[in-house]
Amino acid sequence: METNIDDLSFHLSALKTTSSEIPILDNREPISTFSLPSMSSCPMAADGSNHLLVYHHHALLLFHLPKFELLFSISLIPFIENPISDICYYSILNCFLVSSSNTLYSLSSSRQIDIIHKFSNTIWSITHTSNYIFLCYLFGFSIEQWEFNSSNGTLLNTWPKANLIESSDMGINCIRAVNQYIGMTIKQNDFSWRIDLFDISAMNRLRRGRTIQQENNLKNWIGLLYPIDHFRWLFADGDQGLFLIDQTDQQEYKQIDIKKLACNICLIKNINSKTYSSIVIQSYESLHLYNLQ
Template sequence: METNIDELSSQLSTLTTNSEEIPKLDHRRPLSTFHLPSMSSCPMATDDNNHLLIFHHQRLILFQLPTFEILFFIPTGTFTNCQISDICFYTVSNCFLLASANTIYSLASDRSIELFQKFSNTIWSITYTSTSIFICYLFGASIEQWDFPSKSAFLVNSWVKEDLLETFDQGINCIRAVNQFIGMTVKERNFSWRIDIFDSLTMTRLRRGNTIQQENGLSNWIGILFPIDSFRWLFADGDEGLFLINQTDEQNYQQNNIMKIACNICLLRDVNTRQYNAIVVQSYEVLQIFDVQ
């Protein structure tokens, strides 16, 4: 069933979060575990019906949550010879969007895959608001805003890296939107991360995040966001772990590490209350789902 994006944004914004509401997960028993070895930030996304779609070793796998029952898998070679760089669930059309090279494909509930739109450059990350789809190109070289009225494509705006980042920032890995806000994981000069928040209407920076250090000289590009609401974000950074970022207090941003290893994350909503009640965490070898209520 299709979900109205404004209703979804309202529901997200009412969720209150603090460091105690998503406790440290390392010593908690997961609701379910699925072993899927050799993962390093595999793209994945959840929909509104407790499904998880993940790209792993040239296959798209759709799971039923919370049991991780495999509903189907699709070899990506049937529609593209390139890797899947990002996945999001697009509530406007009630389908998953798959970014591959310079192309976005749609995956519908009947398993049909169609070409959604071709773009000018290699796509690195995708997200959307109630009106637009935002495309982040390779390492954040540029970001474009597109509207799709009546199944046509219309470029609304474009920003190059220099419009968005500071002089010594290296690039952008992941963009995610909620409530007309866009969060970006920014790779800083010393390979550490920063979570900056932008106004999607003007692409002006609203909040500059604090630096999240990478220890032991690590320089990976695993830096994935998931929005809880406009001020609270989950951030997965591989060996550095999973962080709960709280930017509600402008004078004192909070960054709490809640898991030691996390390469990607998704929140799962209760199908009846539509409130978040579980978190899916991807590590290098397993998918796990934890109750967070």
């Protein structure tokens, strides 16, 4: 059941970024580039201090921005046997969280990799907001809400796939949280995408996204998401492009083309002004940093 967003009294994002601050990037030159051949939606995430963690060819690479200074590269063999499915920054423990198969790991600034928890299913996507970590299993088989302290984790809620998406949908590819909201990229039965918005308390759907069509019947499975704020999301769909999806007005959704090619994206904040200062865009061969200010 959908909920009227106007009835909610959550404190919304303090970010001052407006749609105009995410410009069309195809005609802009990046301020820095780092070559990483044979990339295709490699998991990556940034912290609050201009550090970017990227998984590439069985290694974790930590960069310092804006010049993509490589601080270290850790080969995951023998630490982690399976490919990395997703990465997020976990501000509670000041570390990155990395998911692989059914296991959640932490990576600290000292380069130490520790097991946070082993779960019952294969982890597909992870996100963090407030004190909670949300896990999406097996292309949306279910979503769980967890709370962790220094010694163990507590499962708070489980939502099965049938409670989240429609019967004609294929599954959930990417979940991303901002404040009290979670956005999900949902693959529809005609292979097109949409972005649905949920509250984190009861996982009620607040917005049902409009269909994001793919040209030439391409069946692209990238479909990665990054929040600007609670109603505006960047959506990367590989060679289908990078889009700004604005769902602020429930009656008039907006879709703005930002770039023709984007396999993953990450916004970098200016801590002092509380705005986004730059954007990292992942192509098939490189990482590119664009200035937004």
